[in-house]
Amino acid sequence: MATIYDVAAQAGVSIKTVSRVMNAEPNVRAETRERVHAAAASLNYHPNLSARSLAGSKSYLIAAFVDAKLTIEHWRNERGTDYLARIQLGATMPCREAGYHFLVELVDHNTAPMRQEVSNLLAALKPDGVILTPPITDNDIVLELLRGAGTPYVRLGPEQPDGGGLRLRMDDRAAARGMTDHLVALGHRRIGFIEGEQRYGSSHSRRDGFLESMAAHGLKSACMFVGDYTYQSGIEGGREMLSGNARPTAIFASNDDMALGCMAAAGELGLEIPRDVSIAGFDDSTGSRFSRPQLTTLRQPIVEMAALAACALIAGEVRPDCDEDAHFDFPSFTLVPRLSTARPGKV
Amino acid sequence: MATIYDVAAQAGVSIKTVSRVMNAEPNVRAETRERVHAAAASLNYHPNLSARSLAGSKSYLIAAFVDAKLTIEHWRNERGTDYLARIQLGATMPCREAGYHFLVELVDHNTAPMRQEVSNLLAALKPDGVILTPPITDNDIVLELLRGAGTPYVRLGPEQPDGGGLRLRMDDRAAARGMTDHLVALGHRRIGFIEGEQRYGSSHSRRDGFLESMAAHGLKSACMFVGDYTYQSGIEGGREMLSGNARPTAIFASNDDMALGCMAAAGELGLEIPRDVSIAGFDDSTGSRFSRPQLTTLRQPIVEMAALAACALIAGEVRPDCDEDAHFDFPSFTLVPRLSTARPGKV
DNA sequence: CTGAAAGCGCTTACAG
DNA sequence: CTGAAAGCGCTTACAG
Incomplete structure (x- = not known):
């Protein structure tokens, strides 16, 4: 193979x-x-690349650090959880154009060898930038190691504001408000809400957004149910809300899995969607596109966030020590209206 | 950061x-x-890693070359096409254990810049091994470049036997035979078959397997329809087969998308699955798990093949010039019986 | 606008 | 069992 000497x-x-x-x-x-x-x-x-990397200050490598257990589970489940695919799509394109290479690294979140693992990744690869996804995005040790190595990083969907890096997240609260507005605009007045796992900040933001919209329209919520983001908890929430007398005409579950569970509960009770009850989710998961009826949901701008992250990292716009003013609530969520929501009492 | 000198x-x-x-x-x-x-x-x-790679003969990098257009389409569609996710799952694990890094590279199949692109990938990255997926797996230019660079490669699901490398593929014919046997065992005698895109070798193998099984049981096929692996062609095939009088009691479509289209056609005609007609697919796609009823299908051992590919590459068992005896029909397909097939005339 | 020298952090090939 | 020397293919820092 030709080297720089041959060309010279x-x-x-x-x-x-x-x-x-x-x-x-x-x-x-x-x-x-x-x-x-x-x-x-x-x-x-x-x-x-190795010679350039060794001699110079750039490795032309951008890495995404993702949770090993979660990712493997998603790959295995094959329920089409496409969060990582969206990240890859968003990050790969700008990398390719700039002559960078993008690679996904699994990190054993919160385990003993994690520190070694991440240190090794950073020292061995010397990536020019790292994209962090939840829950790694909030891992103190990873953040500390990244800062120690002087590697710029972007945090996708962070929960805690501390920890540095460029923080990119959807405005959950505004999105939940948007979905609630949508239901109210359809004519719904009694709207139920199913909350997610309480340990996640997103649960609170989404609930708050819902309550804000309801209040803004002068409505009281029909009922609230605390779930945990699983299908099963959606079934339970649906059963509880829909078996009473003054049942809500619409239910907004704060993620798709719970909304799908809720649909199943409605089916059990002989209710038809959206004739008897409208159901809305949150995430635009693959499952939401395969359900019958297809689920009205909210789409996070994952591809766009990953693309922005990669671009910022490549351009060197992310200083590893930026701490203030690096938080960016991504405004561009998308409401995806499908067939599971309609005017109340209407086919 | 500490170097080898500090440790010494x-x-x-x-x-x-x-x-x-x-x-x-x-x-x-x-x-x-x-x-x-x-x-x-x-x-x-x-x-x-850069220093090791530059000084030594190993880069500790394994790359998968995938078709850019196809992959981007799959990522965008978000219908949960998880072929690449399965490759990543299978390849990432052995890489991780061996201290290797796995990365996915998009290749613009059959375009003018492809040669430059691939040359650059090979020269810049110097991967210790490359995993090729269809249709790149049969691209003569890529294969030639790989051999020229002396990079060992594994070809997943190749159609043409020439081109060197370790070839790993499922035995499509045996799998199709297996599915047909399953339908016959359920009691079906009039079985329709929907073929795939004729340019792909898999279409022929699957059809041949079907015909072999039918012949072995002394059955004549009710009808054959030539589709092209798309949902739409499945609808057309289903309409044609199911609207006649002596309609088949079971239809075996040679991929899931067509089987799903076929189910839609059955629905149009007021037929219930599997009561009125059994339908089977091929691929175990995400969609097959979300359909109603869930689709009986065949699962390719993608994860296992990718894992074997990575292991062989890491172990240095793949000589770049191996041409004979490097073809391996992976026997371990899995028949996934679900609710879309049953005994004929039975709920 | 161009180049000579040094050095990045390792492995290779060899000597002992 | 251990080490001194050379070199992998580039970029950096500097000189002109």
């Missing part, structure tokens, strides 16, 4: 000049530049 | 000895080895 010899210049041309640096005569390009092309020369 | 100094040995210990090479006294380990641990030393 063929073009009749020094390797430094070849380096300048390959990196599109200034201060090379147009004619020289062309000669180098021609030599590189004829020799089919491509710079070696 | 602290342990009172040469860097060569540190290198030996870090790579678990023989010929180091147990006591020396321990001293080095202690020094490495106390300095939180982790070898730099």
